[in-house]
Amino acid sequence: MKNKLVWLVGGALLVAGIVWLIMAPTKPGKLDDFASCLAEKGAIFYGAFWCSHCQNQKALFGNSARLLPYVECSTPDGKNQLPICKDQGVTGYPTWDFITGTTTIRESGEISLARLSELTNCPLPVEN
Numbered sequence: 001m002k003n004k005l006v007w008l009v010g011g012a013l014l015v016a017g018i019v020w021l022i023m024a025p026t027k028p029g030k031l032d033d034f035a036s037c038l039a040e041k042g043a044i045f046y047g048a049f050w051c052s053h054c055q056n057q058k059a060l061f062g063n064s065a066r067l068l069p070y071v072e073c074s075t076p077d078g079k080n081q082l083p084i085c086k087d088q089g090v091t092g093y094p095t096w097d098f099i100t101g102t103t104t105i106r107e108s109g110e111i112s113l114a115r116l117s118e119l120t121n122c123p124l125p126v127e128n
Helices: 002-023 032-040 052-059 062-067 083-087 113-120
Strands: 044-047 070-072 095-100 103-108
Touching: 032 062, 032 113, 044 052, 052 062, 095 113, 103 113
Parallel strands: 044 070
Antiparallel strands: 044 095, 095 103
């Protein structure tokens, strides 16, 4: 009987822990304002879940990557491109589009934070 009670309590604690992890708010990232500014300025980051360079690009932002203006281009099976990216003429990943007035500037590959700042006029946070 004690053994069943221990398993029951342990299971309940495990479920509560999983629920807490899912429901817990994400910690703010150092680049939250920068990533939000990129989106506000109309930048678009096209990528694919299987693309290592896209993962590297996101890693530059740490916890703030969730705020990037990211568009997934790959079908779930990773074998085809979604229409939204075909329609935009995206041929490689990562691809960034930047709207400057009536012109769109397109850059491909991993782009440094400094270059992203330059293209959008979004300020990078000052390092402490």
